[in-house]
Amino acid sequence: xxxxxxxxxxxxxxxxxxxxxxxxxxxxxxxxxxxxxxxxxxxxxxxxxxxxxxxxxxxxxxxxxxxxxxxxxxxxxxxxxxxxxxxxxxxxxxxxxxxxxxxxxxxxxxxxxxxxxxxxxxxxxxxxxxxxxxxxxxxxxxxxxxxxxxxxxxxxxxxxxxxxxxxxxxxxxxxxxxxxxxxxxxxxxxxxxxxxxxxxxxxxxxxxxxxxxxx
Amino acid sequence: xxxxxxxxxxxxxxxxxxxxxxxxxxxxxxxxxxxxxxxxxxxxxxxxxxxxxxxxxxxxxxxxxxxxxxxxxxxxxxxxxxxxxxxxxxxxxxxxxxxxxxxxxxxxxxxxxxxxxxxxxxxxxxxxxxxxxxxxxxxxxxxxxxxxxxxxxxxxxxxxxxxxxxxxxxxxxxxxxxxxxxxxxxxxxxxxxxxxxxxxxxxxxxxxxxxxxxxxxxxxxxxxxxxxxxxxxxxxxxxxxxxxxxxxxxxxxxxxxxx
Ligand SMILES: Nc1ncnc2c1ncn2[C@@H]1O[C@H](COP(=O)(O)OP(=O)(O)OP(=O)(O)O)[C@@H](O)[C@H]1O
Ligand SMILES: [Mg+2]
Numbered sequence: 001x002x003x004x005x006x007x008x009x010x011x012x013x014x015x016x017x018x019x020x021x022x023x024x025x026x027x028x029x030x031x032x033x034x035x036x037x038x039x040x041x042x043x044x045x046x047x048x049x050x051x052x053x054x055x056x057x058x059x060x061x062x063x064x065x066x067x068x069x070x071x072x073x074x075x076x077x078x079x080x081x082x083x084x085x086x087x088x089x090x091x092x093x094x095x096x097x098x099x100x101x102x103x104x105x106x107x108x109x110x111x112x113x114x115x116x117x118x119x120x121x122x123x124x125x126x127x128x129x130x131x132x133x134x135x136x137x138x139x140x141x142x143x144x145x146x147x148x149x150x151x152x153x154x155x156x157x158x159x160x161x162x163x164x165x166x167x168x169x170x171x172x173x174x175x176x177x178x179x180x181x182x183x184x185x186x187x188x189x190x191x192x193x194x195x196x197x198x199x200x201x202x203x204x205x206x207x208x209x210x211x212x213x214x215x
Numbered sequence: 216x217x218x219x220x221x222x223x224x225x226x227x228x229x230x231x232x233x234x235x236x237x238x239x240x241x242x243x244x245x246x247x248x249x250x251x252x253x254x255x256x257x258x259x260x261x262x263x264x265x266x267x268x269x270x271x272x273x274x275x276x277x278x279x280x281x282x283x284x285x286x287x288x289x290x291x292x293x294x295x296x297x298x299x300x301x302x303x304x305x306x307x308x309x310x311x312x313x314x315x316x317x318x319x320x321x322x323x324x325x326x327x328x329x330x331x332x333x334x335x336x337x338x339x340x341x342x343x344x345x346x347x348x349x350x351x352x353x354x355x356x357x358x359x360x361x362x363x364x365x366x367x368x369x370x371x372x373x374x375x376x377x378x379x380x381x382x383x384x385x386x387x388x389x390x391x392x393x394x395x396x397x398x399x400x401x402x403x404x405x406x407x408x409x410x411x412x413x414x415x416x417x418x419x420x421x422x423x424x425x426x427x428x429x430x431x432x433x434x435x436x437x438x439x440x441x442x443x444x445x446x447x448x449x450x451x452x453x454x455x456x457x458x459x460x461x462x463x464x465x466x467x468x469x470x471x472x473x474x
Contacts, residue, residue: 046382048469066470071384081379098384144383 001148001180002043007052013038013204015052020182020197022057025171027191028184030201036184037078039201040150043182044073071098074146078153078184080137082128087112088121090136094144103143114169115139116162131157135166142170149174151183155190163187167194231256270345279339286325286348290318293356300360303367308464313457317359320453321351328445350421350442351449354406358450359457362402366458369394370465370474377472387466395458402454406447413443 001022007015013035020026028036041047042054045066054061061069074094083093091108095101108121115135119128125136134157141149154170155163171194174181185191191198192212200208234256241248273281294314298305305313325348329335335343370377373394380390413419414436421442425435467473 044382045469046378046471048471067384067386070382074384075382077375077379077382079375081376083376093380094383097380097389141383 001057003055003058005052005055007042007049007054009038009042009047009049011204013042013049015039015204015206018199018206018209020180020199023175023178023180024196025174025181025194026183026197026199027195028182028199028201029186029188029191030207032186034201035204036201037152038204040075040152040182040184043148043150044070044075046070046075071100072146073148073150074098074141074144075150076137076141076152076154078156080134082125082133082136085125086121087117087119087123087125087128087136090125091121091140091143094140098144100144108143111139111143114142114173115166131159131162134158135162138166138170142173145177146179148180148182151181153184153186156186163190270341273341273345277337277339277341279337282339282341282344285341285345286352289349289352290321293317293352297356297360297363301363301367303364303371305363305367306464309363309367309461312460312464313359313363316453316456316460317352317355320456321348321355321449324445324449324452325351327448328441332441332445346421347442347445351445354446355449355453358402358406358454361405362398362454362457363461365398365401366394366461369398370462374472374474381470381472387463387470391462391465395462398461399454399458402458403447403450406450410443410447413439419443 002018002020004015004018006017007013028039030036038047042049043056043061045061045064048062056064056069056073083090085093088105088108091111092102095103105121112119112121115138117132117135117139119132125133128136134154138151138154141151155167158166167190171181183190183195196212198208198210198212199206200210234252238249238252241252269285273285294317297313297317298310325344328347328351329338329344333343338344370391377390377394381387419439422432422435422439425438426432465472465474
């Protein structure tokens with residue numbers, strides 16, 4: 001799905017060749033500062049590589065309209081963003097920005113359940129805890145049903161149980177709907193248990209690509 | 216005109232006692248501002264005397280080119296003043312947008328005012344053209360200065376929010392709407408507020424001048440109302456132009472934030 005050819009981003013990232021398969025779960029691991037976030041940002045064109053080219057379904061990414069691309073490849077940033085307003089407003093804002101039709105409260109409540117957020121839709125989103133904000137932001141991007149979901153450490157402020165439940169559902173959902181999921185994570189466990197491919201990064205380079213065989 | 220009390224030199228000199236009082240207080244309290252006070256009093260005096268002579272010359276030699284030149288110089292000073300006054304760092308692109316919005320917005324409003332509202336003849340009569348131009352330019356300058364600060368600060372402080380919106384598929388216009396609106400709002404608010412206080416809290420300079428020089432208060436008020444509305448229009452137009460084009464300088468053609 002993604003193919004990188006001699007990609008460089010300033011002096012931060014240097015990837016000679018990398019392929020990310022379609023309809024799979026891919027985890028990007030590596031120590032802090034190794035370039036995980038930078039890599040994800042390249043995929044939805046929040047930044048453009050300074051050298052080389054990235055292909056998305058065999059089309060050069062530089063030639064694809066950024067807005068259209070980002071409506072298909074949605075990214076959840078590392079620090080969750082909360083917009084002023086209620087939980088409902090925060091869930092719906094993704095659909096609004098991407099000019100997709102709005103949806104009813106029933107579906108919104110389902111999403112809240114999926115990210116284990118036991119709150120009412122009317123509640124002011126600014127009062128949520130760090131972990132709750134993270135789950136709300138996650139719910140927002142799941143709701144948009146993108147073809148490719150880029151998650152930058154989606155569970156960094158969650159406890160182990162909540163993390164496991166949410167990621168499990170998310171992965172299940174992705175596989176069921178034939179979508180792709182690319183996730184940067186610190187958790188070796190998550191990477192090992194849920195991904196089809198693990199990409200390991202170090203100092204802006206890919207040092208290992210492992211395919212996990214179903215078992 | 217014979218009602219006007221022409222000030223004698225010694226009377227004018229007496230008015231400088233006010234500065235003396237200020238200097239006295241400042242010295243008493245040990246505030247190190249004496250130099251600035253003296254320099255600004257002298258500058259004010261010299262600048263006004265100079266302007267007085269220039270205006271006498273312009274009024275005696277009523278000529279469209281000189282009039283336009285005078286307004287053009289005011290325009291340049293105003294733009295320069297905005298660059299100096301705004302504390303944040305400005306990109307070259309943004310500076311160009313500031314200058315263009317100032318010139319386009321104030322010129323359009325001034326022409327509308329001269330040709331439609333007061334239907335001046337000849338249109339370049341410096342007695343009207345120059346002071347009215349000055350008021351539109353001065354107020355638009357204040358408005359844009361506020362708008363610029365708010366826009367640049369908003370873009371840098373809320374970078375994270377804008378990026379998140381972009382990641383959700385927003386266009387750069389959608390992503391910066393909140394910041395653009397608040398910049399516009401804070402830029403025109405002082406002008407709107409000054410309409411509320413008009414005539415009650417203070418008599419605006421132009422009206423005071425006209426009344427002092429013997430114009431009937433009714434005429435002075437008519438002019439003041441027209442000028443105030445002209446100022447509102449000019450400020451709104453310049454600031455609108457500025458924010459509409461200004462926010463775009465923060466993005467590249469790939470809808471990426473370039474700060
Ligand atoms: N805009 C930028 N300007 C300069 N340096 C940057 C910029 N963005 C990232 N970097 C640098 O690039 C390197 C990789 O950053 P990146 O955010 O991709 O790391 P990461 O793997 O996501 O780390 P973490 O696990 O801490 O989130 C870091 O050293 C960072 O300081
Ligand atoms: Mg990161």
